[in-house]
Amino acid sequence: xxxxxxxxxxxxxxxxxxxxxxxxxxxxxxxxxxxxxxxxxxxxxxxxxxxxxxxxxxxxxxxxxxxxxxxxxxxxxxxxxxxxxxxxxxxxxxxxxxxxxxxxxxx
Numbered sequence: 100x101x102x103x104x105x106x107x108x109x110x111x112x113x114x115x116x117x118x119x120x121x122x123x124x125x126x127x128x129x130x131x132x133x134x135x136x137x138x139x140x141x142x143x144x145x146x147x148x149x150x151x152x153x154x155x156x157x158x159x160x161x162x163x164x165x166x167x168x169x170x171x172x173x174x175x176x177x178x179x180x181x182x183x184x185x186x187x188x189x190x191x192x193x194x195x196x197x198x199x200x201x202x203x204x205x206x
Contacts, residue, residue: 125158125178126187126205132176133189133201142193145174171199178206 132152136145146163153160162180166173177188187206191198 122157125156125161125181128152128156128158129161129176129178129187129189130203133191133203136191136198136201138198138200140198142172142174142191142196142198145176145191145198149176 129149129152132145132149135152136148140148149161149163158181160180162175162177164175164177166175172193174191174193175188176191178185179188185206186204188204190202190204192200192202
């Protein structure tokens with residue numbers, strides 16, 4: 100049991116330690132951008148916040164689109180540009196040029 104237990108411990112430690120060396124997933128970077136663009140943030144700052152989060156990462160910039168729907172101006176940030184069929188996105192609802200609410204939509 101001592102030899103196999105030690106080997107098992109090294110394998111488990113190796114698997115858990117890989118999280119420290121791999122880059123964070125793109126979804127986590129998108130969620131960080133959502134948290135930084137909290138309610139009250141100027142809507143014009145959203146692309147810059149997203150750009151800062153993805154700077155230096157191995158992922159390309161998410162698709163950013165502005166539109167109007169349901170009586171709100173919206174800024175839609177989607178990972179569809181990174182991976183086909185990935186529908187993970189953040190929708191920022193904008194009132195008077197400021198973020199009023201953000202909605203994270205996982206794939």
